[in-house]
Amino acid sequence: DGGITQSPKYLFRKEGQNVTLSCEQNLNHDAMYWYRQDPGQGLRLIYYSQIVNDFQKGDIAEGYSVSREKKESFPLTVTSAQKNPTAFYLCASGLAGGFYNEQFFGPGTRLTVL
Amino acid sequence: GENVEQHPSTLSVQEGDSAVIKCTYSDSASNYFPWYKQELGKRPQLIIDIRSNVGEKKDQRIAVTLNKTAKHFSLHITETQPEDSAVYFCAAGGGSYIPTFGRGTSLIVHP
Numbered sequence: 001d002g003g004i005t006q007s008p009k010y011l012f013r014k015e016g017q018n019v020t021l022s023c024e025q026n027l028n029h030d031a032m033y034w035y036r037q038d039p040g041q042g043l044r045l046i047y048y049s050q051i052v053n054d055f056q057k058g059d060i061a062e063g064y065s066v067s068r069e070k071k072e073s074f075p076l077t078v079t080s081a082q083k084n085p086t087a088f089y090l091c092a093s094g095l096a097g098g099f100y101n102e103q104f105f106g107p108g109t110r111l112t113v114l
Numbered sequence: 115g116e117n118v119e120q121h122p123s124t125l126s127v128q129e130g131d132s133a134v135i136k137c138t139y140s141d142s143a144s145n146y147f148p149w150y151k152q153e154l155g156k157r158p159q160l161i162i163d164i165r166s167n168v169g170e171k172k173d174q175r176i177a178v179t180l181n182k183t184a185k186h187f188s189l190h191i192t193e194t195q196p197e198d199s200a201v202y203f204c205a206a207g208g209g210s211y212i213p214t215f216g217r218g219t220s221l222i223v224h225p
Contacts, residue, residue, distance in 0.1 A: 033212070040123070042203060042217035043158070058212070090157065100146045100208050105157040 003027045006091050006106035013078070013085065013113050021076045021109045023091030030096035032074035033103065036060060037088040046089075049074055050096055078111065086113045116141040118206050120216025128224050133194050135219045137204035138186040145208035147180060147187045152201045152218075162189070166208070194223045 004025040013019045023032065034046040045058030049068040063082025068074055074093075078085045091106040117140040127133050137147075145166035150158035164171045164178045164187065171178050175194075180187040191198055201220050207213035 040217060042120075043215040045212060048212055102148060102160045102163065103213070105150075105159070107157050 004091065004093050004104050004106045006089075006109050008109060009107065011109055011111045013111060015113060016080045018077055018079050019111065021078070021089055021091075021111070023074045023076065023106055024072055025074075025093040025104075025106075026072060027093055027104060028071070029093035029104070030071065031094045032068070033092040033094075034058075034064070034066065034074070034076045035090045035092065037090055037108075043090065046076065084113075085111055087111060116144060116206055116214040118204060118214045118216045120204050120219060122219060123217065124220045124222070126222045126224065127194055129194060129196060131194055133189075133191045133198070133221055133223075135189045135202055135204070135221070136186060137188070137206070137216050138184075139206040139214075140185065141206065142182075142185065143208065144206040146206070146213070147178070148205050148207075148213070149178060149189050150203045150205070152203065154200070158203060161202075191221075194221075196223050196225050199223045 007022045031050050033048040035043040044060050046064050047066040049055035052071050055066050055068050065077045089109045092103040094103045095101045120137045148163035149161050151161045152158040162173050162176050162178050164180050175192045177190040201218045203218050204216040205213040
């Protein structure tokens, strides 16, 4: 299961708080992704990055922000602007041009709003 | 952009039966079709994938078929076992810049 890690496993947020989810990989992958998973919704793309210092919005980026200062790290911040953040968050990495190659997923972070 | 439809949303079978999950896609430029298995509370993991220059691929009890003309691909699991119980996701990629996932199929294998 090594290669891509996420922390924490569980996270609780009060309304109005920003929280940051960590994602680290040692697979030397250029591409990294953040997905949100809700029951019956599949995997919805929040943000993705194909190279350091560059990232693009996915389908549901509103209320989220990311940074990609290092190849190994792609943290996701869930801001207070995200009105319904309770979900399971998955980070993934892959070779550049990841649309044509396997994605490797982290173990996920379950975020709950109190 | 790409749109991937996956059916059924739930599939219940008896141990030893076969299971088939179907996906359709909309972008004719898509050329990579992976299938991921996600056990309860765990991460999705790739179980098989197929590229557009191939019509079928097998790996032991698992097979995937692709019909580019009709824009659909299917996952076939033979001789199902209780440990096959999980959520299965299809995806299509290569046309748009990132893969698009189906909504998932919950497979339940009854002993």
